[in-house]
Amino acid sequence: MFALTPAAAEQIARAADEQPDAGPQPMLRVAAKIDESDGELVYGMGFDDEREDDLVVDAGGVPILISPHSQPLLENTTLDFAEVAPGEFQFIFRGGCNAPASKQGCGGCGGGCS
Numbered sequence: 584m585f586a587l588t589p590a591a592a593e594q595i596a597r598a599a600d601e602q603p604d605a606g607p608q609p610m611l612r613v614a615a616k617i618d619e620s621d622g623e624l625v626y627g628m629g630f631d632d633e634r635e636d637d638l639v640v641d642a643g644g645v646p647i648l649i650s651p652h653s654q655p656l657l658e659n660t661t662l663d664f665a666e667v668a669p670g671e672f673q674f675i676f677r678g679g680c681n682a683p684a685s686k687q688g689c690g691g692c693g694g695g696c697s
Contacts, residue, residue, distance in 0.1 A: 585613065585640050585647060585657045591664040591674060592643030599645075602630060610639070612648040615656035615676075624656060626676045 587595070599609045612631035617624055631648060633639065638654055640647040642662075649657055661677045 584659070585642060585649060586661045587642040587645060587647070588661060588663040588665075589643060591662045592645045594664040594672075594674075595645050599630065608646065610646045610648050612637075612650075613657060613662065614650060614653045615660075616653070617656070628662075628674070 595611055599611070602609045609630040610633060612629055614627045615624060616627075633648055634650070636651050638649045638651070640649065659678050663675045663677055664672060665675050667673050667675070
């Protein structure tokens with residue numbers, strides 16, 4: 584199951600409130616893929632519309648969209664918003680890394696797995 588820390592949920596809710604009012608509450612899409620060039624697990628996220636086969640996860644009151652392709656790669660992953668250097672905060676993906684052992688790696692979105 585994919586999860587958010589309270590800090591990440593708060594930051595995402597804040598960003599959703601800043602989105603242009605074009606309809607219902609923005610939903611955050613979280614994605615993961617294995618980079619074919621180096622086998623690194625790469626993460627991405629952004630506000631998007633729900634698609635037919637998406638898994639919708641309520642994580643701390645924040646609706647998260649995950650495509651079928653990303654679901655196994657995001658299993659047991661937690662998205663955090665943490666201080667990575669004094670005064671510098673970033674989203675960080677923790678845990679998970681359900682890529683095949685030969686393809687494990689972490690990165691993207693200013694974070695990675697721990």
